[in-house]
Amino acid sequence: MSIGIKISLNPKLYLRDPQETPLGQKIIKNSILLIDEIGFESFTFKKLAGKIKSTEASIYRYFENKHLLLIYLVSWYWEWLSYLIDINTLNIESSRKKLNIIIDTLVEAYRENPAIEYVNESILQRLVIAEGAKAYHTKAVDKDNKDGFFINFKELSEKIAKVIEEVDPQFKYPHALASNLIEMANNHSFFAVHLPRLTDIKISDEDYSPVKEMLCHFVSKLLNNEKP
Amino acid sequence: MSIGIKISLNPKLYLRDPQETPLGQKIIKNSILLIDEIGFESFTFKKLAGKIKSTEASIYRYFENKHLLLIYLVSWYWEWLSYLIDINTLNIESSRKKLNIIIDTLVEAYRENPAIEYVNESILQRLVIAEGAKAYHTKAVDKDNKDGFFINFKELSEKIAKVIEEVDPQFKYPHALASNLIEMANNHSFFAVHLPRLTDIKISDEDYSPVKEMLCHFVSKLLNNEKP
DNA sequence: TCTTGAGTAATAGTAATACTATCATTATAG
C-alpha cells in the first residue's frame, strides 16, 4: 500500500529520472535486489539487464555507470530515513525523546511499512549497511561532493546534529556525534553478524535492539542535559 | 634507518611472501604509492607492473588478485599500529594514560619514524583511511574471516578493548568502543578534509590533533574511572 | 488519419580488466 511519497534526489545522479517510467522503476527495484544478492563488485548492468529482461544499453540511458546508481540508491535510503524521522518525531516535544526515536529509526528502519512499491526498503537498508561506505570512499569524492551527491547524507546528519544541540547546547561535537551515530548503527549491525569480535552486540532472531541500547547508552553518557 | 622489525601476516594472503624478495618488496612499496595516487578502483596489476618495470604475470605470482593485496596492505597497517602501541605504552602504568597514548597513535601514526624502508607508513595510513573499509565490505567477508584475513584488525581492537576494561571494568561496550575509536580516528580525519559538514573537526597545517582531542573527550565522558 | 517522437530493444563493436598459460632467460646456491 503506497502512501504516495516521492523521493526527490539530485538530478545530476541520473540521465533520465528512473522514478518516471516503468523501466526506471524496474531498474531501481532490481538493482537493490541484485546488489544485495551478489555484492556491488560483481554487480554489472549486463546482469541487471538479464534479470529485468532488458538490455545494457537501456539501463545506460538512466545511469551513467554503476557508481552513480549506487550513490542514487544510498541517497534514496538517507532521504527515506529523513522522512521517517520527521514523521516519527512529529509532535514530540522533548529533544531527548526525539533523539531516542532517531536512534530507533536508524537501527530499525527495516521494520517500517514499505513506502514505495518498487523499493524494498528493508533490503535497501542491508545494502546500505554493506556497501554504503563505497559511495564516498573514492578518488572522486571531492568532485562528487561539489556536485552535491552526498547532500542527503549531510542533511540527515545535520538534522540529527540539531537535536543533539537541543539536548546539550554545551556539547562540542554535535556533527561528529550525529554522523557517528549513523555509522555505528550500520557498522555494529554488520559486525554483530559478520565480525562479532569487533563489537559487544549480540543479535538473535533478527532483533537489533541491542544496537539501539548501546547507542542510547553512549548518547546519555556523552550529553549532559538530563531533563526529559 | 631500519630497526629491522618484520611484520608477520597471514600466509594465506599471498602466494609467495613479498617480504622475502626484492620484487616482492617493490610490489608492496609501489602498490601503496599507486593505490594512494589513483584509488583502489582504478588500480590494476598491469599499471603496477608498468610502474615497477615488471610484468602482470610476475605480480600474480605474489598475490592472487588486488583484493588480497589490499587486505595484505591494510593488515600490515594494523600490525604496525599494534607494534607502535606496544612500544609507546611500554612502562606506562596508568591505564588512562595508556588509552591516551593509544588514541595519539591511532590518529598520528603518520608522524612516527619509518620502520621498514620499503613501506611508506605515512602514505599507508592515508590509504587505509581512504580504502580500508573495502577490505571487509564484500560478499566474501564470512569466508575471508574464516581464513583469518581480519585477524590483525581484530587483535588490535582487542588490545584496545583490554585497556578500556582496565580503565572502567563496569563499562558494557569495551569492544564496540575500541573498534569505534579506530573507525572514528580514520573517518573524521577523512571527513575533515573531504566532507567537513559531517564532523566538527577542523584541520589546518596537517595537524590532526583536534581528532585526538575529540576522541579523548568521548572516552573521558564514556568511561567512569577518573583515577590517573 | 497520419505523423511525430519518446522510449525501448536488438545488435554490434571497442578498449580495458582480470586473469591463465607457456616458454625463455637470468641469478644463485650447492
Next chain:
DNA sequence: CTATAATGATAGTATTACTATTACTCAAGA
C-alpha cells in the same frame, strides 16, 4: 658447472564497461 628458483616476455581468453546505430512500438498532436 649445473640445477633450480625467480623473473621476464609473450600470448590468449572471458568479462567488464562502456558507445553507437538502427529499428520497432505506441501514444499524443495536427
